[in-house]
Amino acid sequence: MAQRIDLPRLDELLRAGAQLVEVLPPEEYEEQHLPGALSIPLKEFRREAVSVLEATRPVVVYCWGSL
Amino acid sequence: MSPRAALWLETFGFQEVYDYVAGKADWLAHNRPAEGTRATSNTIGSLARQDVATCRLGESTAEVGQRVETSPYGFGLVLDDAQVVLGRVRKSALHGLAGSIDEVLEPGPSTVRPDLSIETAADRMREHNLTALIVSDPEGRLLGMVRRKDVEDALR
Numbered sequence: 001m002a003q004r005i006d007l008p009r010l011d012e013l014l015r016a017g018a019q020l021v022e023v024l025p026p027e028e029y030e031e032q033h034l035p036g037a038l039s040i041p042l043k044e045f046r047r048e049a050v051s052v053l054e055a056t057r058p059v060v061v062y063c064w065g066s067l
Numbered sequence: 068m069s070p071r072a073a074l075w076l077e078t079f080g081f082q083e084v085y086d087y088v089a090g091k092a093d094w095l096a097h098n099r100p101a102e103g104t105r106a107t108s109n110t111i112g113s114l115a116r117q118d119v120a121t122c123r124l125g126e127s128t129a130e131v132g133q134r135v136e137t138s139p140y141g142f143g144l145v146l147d148d149a150q151v152v153l154g155r156v157r158k159s160a161l162h163g164l165a166g167s168i169d170e171v172l173e174p175g176p177s178t179v180r181p182d183l184s185i186e187t188a189a190d191r192m193r194e195h196n197l198t199a200l201i202v203s204d205p206e207g208r209l210l211g212m213v214r215r216k217d218v219e220d221a222l223r
Contacts, residue, residue, distance in 0.1 A: 003085050060086075063072075
């Protein structure tokens with residue numbers, strides 16, 4: 001099961017070269033996304049769509065979240 | 068939404084998958100930069116100044132009073148070692164008082180997040196007749212101060 005991480009851990013992973021993926025709808029990604037994030041909306045999560053990612057490198061996914 | 072995406076990635080054979088559960092809202096609330104058509108230019112984080120006087124618990128009123136005197140605000144902020152805003156000391160409360168600032172500290176001043184829109188901030192400042200807002204991240208760490216004049220100028 002995927003590890004749930006906070007912002008300091010995200011910083012560490014990004015420094016180490018993790019891939020970052022926003023899973024929100026494309027309109028929301030277009031408006032605002034984390035620097036360097038790729039857009040793969042959850043509704044399009046199929047093997048072909050995620051083939052742009054390297055399976056052997058860490059991947060961090062995020063959506064809007066809540067505070 | 069992100070837990071399901073993470074599950075799918077694992078199903079597809081990805082070996083190291085993480086879920087940043089607090090997501091974009093948390094990132095923006097820490098005043099981190101964003102990319103995209105809206106980015107962060109319409110939020111108060113872009114107006115935050117680093118010019119408020121700060122101090123630690125236990126400091127003397129004389130020392131802090133000098134710092135607050137030269138600050139553009141009528142108060143100083145009391146921070147802990149992690150920069151969390153513990154309280155506020157007003158300039159007027161420091162005058163002629165010998166001792167520790169702990170005696171005049173007002174705990175828990177209101178703070179706002181940097182991803183608050185400039186329009187909303189302007190409304191709030193007018194409504195409550197505020198000249199400045201304290202900006203902090205979700206953990207309460209000080210990010211800066213936003214002045215009403217800067218907010219109004221940004222809306223022109």
